[in-house]
Amino acid sequence: MSKEITNRSEDYSAWYTDIVKKAGLADHSAVRGCMVIKPYGFGIWEKIRDQLDFMFKETGHVNAYFPLFIPKSFLSKEAEHVEGFAKECAVVTHHRLMNDPNGNGVVVDPTSKLEEELIVRPTSETIIWNTYKDWISSYRDLPLLINQWANVVRWEMRTRLFLRTAEFLWQEGHTAHATKDEAVSETRLILDLYAEFAEEYMAMPVIKGVKTPNERFAGAIDTYTIEALMQDGKALQAGTSHFLGQNFAKAFNVTFLDENQKRDFVWATSWGVSTRLMGGLIMTHSDDSGFVVPPKLASLHVIIIPIPKPDEAIDEVALKIIAALKAKGIIAKYDTDRKKRPGFKFAEYELKGIPVRLGIGKRDLEKNQIEVARRDTKEKYSQAIDGIEDHIEQLLVDIQDNLFNRAKKFRDDRISKADTIEEFKEILDTKAGFVLAHWDGTTESEVKIKELTKATIRCIPIDNEQEDGKCILTGKPSTQRVLFARSY
């Protein structure tokens, strides 16, 4: 397989797919719309998962596991939920195969038809609230702060690796509270947690906001979101946190006795991020040479390459550096493959996005120095071997910061204001990015703007500036600009 990747400017979509496949992150599978997450990509997902899991637990959440299948009838219990969700999904109708009477492998045994079809979970609110009914009876059982790491299936027609696949991995939090205030606070706590994770670990700047009614999760009172900007100027919804009110509690009859022996329905939230984050990570930092991984999510921080090939003196220095780095929690590897030339290895690790490359040559060694190359800026320089571990420790911090600052500048440069629909379209067609514009607050106008421009309201930013203006579509009065973009 050629390691050449398409240039972004030539074909952005091909560039993305090239990076995902050629850096060894994921691949298409034999099953329509389902991907295989390859070891290198899965190692990065494990870092994402472990850090988020740590943050969930630090804020008092625990993990549990609920069934993969949902009885079909559950989906229609919450009226709005079924409208928004229950359509494109994998339906299990039978539970047995049998040998084909004509001798062609196996066929479905028609006598094994299920009485009620089972749906492979597209999300788990219904099965979980049906369970919570048995777990909650008093205020003492609350709050219930549960998260689940799981696979879910939504039968998407147009799929893209990581960004939109029929099966994906995610976490879904489902919490139950005694009061509305507490549930709203939980929704916001998780929104902040997601934003902190995106910015501090993924080095991906995000805008926090609330969705319009039209873009809300099916069954939610309010959906909060973090929105990131990709290099093609399109927005990516990177995580959502929903305040569900008492909708699911009412649908599944989950009540509790409060401290005054008064019975009330329970208040709910749900929230999730998925392997889609991998797509956001790739499209935020990568370049025409390949993937770029922020040090905090790298499974390998430093690659050491002997130039032109390993020998005893070089081996000794390399192993010393690896040990010194390991003591600092930095993972380094020494590539001793004699069959590949240094130039080939350089390209290989660049493609994989390893943050730092060290080259050790004979002449360098004589001067007690080695070559340091950073992946983010591609800068190269000589550095004294003495104290190299401290230098690299700081360099990794610098790379993490630089990736965030670079992405933030890119994003900030692409937040525009538009006051007319023509200006709005002009910006989207040329500079792209986020556009702040006045909107009259109706779903009708929102839908019409989407039809005309393919842009949607990504969110109403938190603490949004209040400003009188006129809707770019209808000219009706508006009190604030909202954040539009074309999106994934």
Next chain:
Amino acid sequence: MSKEITNRSEDYSAWYTDIVKKAGLADHSAVRGCMVIKPYGFGIWEKIRDQLDFMFKETGHVNAYFPLFIPKSFLSKEAEHVEGFAKECAVVTHHRLMNDPNGNGVVVDPTSKLEEELIVRPTSETIIWNTYKDWISSYRDLPLLINQWANVVRWEMRTRLFLRTAEFLWQEGHTAHATKDEAVSETRLILDLYAEFAEEYMAMPVIKGVKTPNERFAGAIDTYTIEALMQDGKALQAGTSHFLGQNFAKAFNVTFLDENQKRDFVWATSWGVSTRLMGGLIMTHSDDSGFVVPPKLASLHVIIIPIPKPDEAIDEVALKIIAALKAKGIIAKYDTDRKKRPGFKFAEYELKGIPVRLGIGKRDLEKNQIEVARRDTKEKYSQAIDGIEDHIEQLLVDIQDNLFNRAKKFRDDRISKADTIEEFKEILDTKAGFVLAHWDGTTESEVKIKELTKATIRCIPIDNEQEDGKCILTGKPSTQRVLFARSY
């Protein structure tokens, strides 16, 4: 819900279910045969998973993720595999629901029928070897040492929480090698790893061995197993490691060029343990007061209870102890709930199996001592507060050892020898446990013995003693005894 649990001697099966449900480990769900793993149970599964994952990575394995669905036609590609597996499974036939024209919720959209049905993976050999075909072309791509943590579904007719559920969680390793020897070594390496984990972490003694052809995994050349003994004298297969030869490579045409440019089929292994281990853990150590968790898998090691209720002096001592234990990596909690009496709390934590309980009362404090109670032996004694953290650190080691030694003695006392079929039946019906007996090596006799006694050959132990004898069924000559038991 009553916390009373059935006595083992009264109804072993009810005792088991009581512990699983009342200790908060798992529960039945609304979906036939699928369980909900509750937070306390899931926390222990996380410990199991994390330790195994660490051991897999230490031995060079990496994680990846493959699709949940398997195209129906894949299952029939390996002839023996389909015979052994493909029958009872969840079959996805449609990909869309629609509103019921009669207004009754949702129904399956008949126009969304899939061209080829998808099977929810009962195990992933087929989809993985279909993928490996694209990943392997040269000896340089080998070995491929990949593991996956996933959910799988087998449509079991009779289910029991953790032990046999339609959906369960597991890990499945799938490795590819250039030589037969290397693949056999991998199979044995994993067998040893599983045994080490079972004995060192679960404190569950196991017998390592190889399965008879009749009990082999469908498609394997050899299946290795670890077999444990439960308190009712039944065996539990706790983990298996399969040498697959070139069967799957041939079925999916996975070949490689060796160093001499010769093309050959790849050699394979697969291996797995599942949430069934939770069942083994419960049935190895628990007693009539509830669950007993070995310290190495406990999510909470020490519970501190104020007697009769918290006050300033007791709080101070408790918090100091928690901090001192934390510094040693021991997790302790202080239960300050004023609404529950100490006796109620004692029973509660006993039911949950927390290894050590500390009681702090006023009179004890005056003497600078506290009460220590260990869960495994239920022994109670006073201990000086000074240096309590060192005492507990050692106590947890002792409890872990005691649990293993106790279980090993129980198991060893229940390994019997039988020389006739009558003696064989007599042992199974009275003492139960493992029975070593001669067998003529034929599947016919094996099946007949099972019909007569409900006992199966659990394995031919590794390094089995060679001894001339006569098959207990047919009287035909035999060179070794094999390990029989009734089993889960």
